[in-house]
Amino acid sequence: MSVFHAINTSGSALTAQRLRMDVVSSNIANAQTTRASVNENGDYEPYRRKMVVMEPKGESFQSFLQQATHSAASSSQGVKVSEITEDQTPFKTVYNPNHPDANEAGYVHMPNVDPLKEMVDLMSTTRSYEANITSLNASKNMLMKALEIGK
């Protein structure tokens, strides 16, 4: 078992929270994007809100199988981002006949991004990041203290 196990664990969490922050930023940046992709009819589709899916490292079937076959307790811990999914809620419809992407009735499909939701997510991400930094510093201080043994 590595000495830096706890630090690696916190590091993986920092990476995951940073990615979450990037996704939230991307959602806010694209809150007004009406031409994110082209669908099969050749029409523009608005941006879909993206979400990060996280799972604990070392708790998947694969890692349990590895543990069982190699018998060594090399279970890596921490967190990882397993995928980035798209929010399937319907697009917001806004009446704006002057918009270039308005349909015949004058309605425009806008992205399903809710800025409030994104801001709450952003704050939650920031706090989690800070908590992990604290945890990392604690592990670091313990390692530094261990070096003082026998001094």
Next chain:
Amino acid sequence: MNLFSGTIQTLEGSLDFASAKNRVISNNIANVDTPGYKTKDVTFKRVFDEELNVSFQAKQTQPRHIPFSQENPQQPFQIVTKQNTTYNHNGNNVDIDKEMTELAKNQIYYQSLVDRLNGKFNNLQTVIKGGR
């Protein structure tokens, strides 16, 4: 006569326990936003096993029969998962306030153990040098 008294072994075991606890707490904090994650905790295995043995004794008609709990004496503690609580709507039960408190406590505990260990070595050093 044993130069290093039993105290050093005790301190060593406690240091192992504290660093295992630090790993587990770090992992809990890392998974604070993971859906379905359940908190882990480190408990003293001997105490745990004793409790288990009081209520749960395997009947052995032969000395070669395997008892229920086969502990390995190298590890006096064990990691348990708290399955029966939920704090968040997503099945996660990490209580961040508790984890941060435990982290601070564990850090102080570890530092005091190292200080005590160093005190022990200093005493020995004094004896070796004949008090000079």
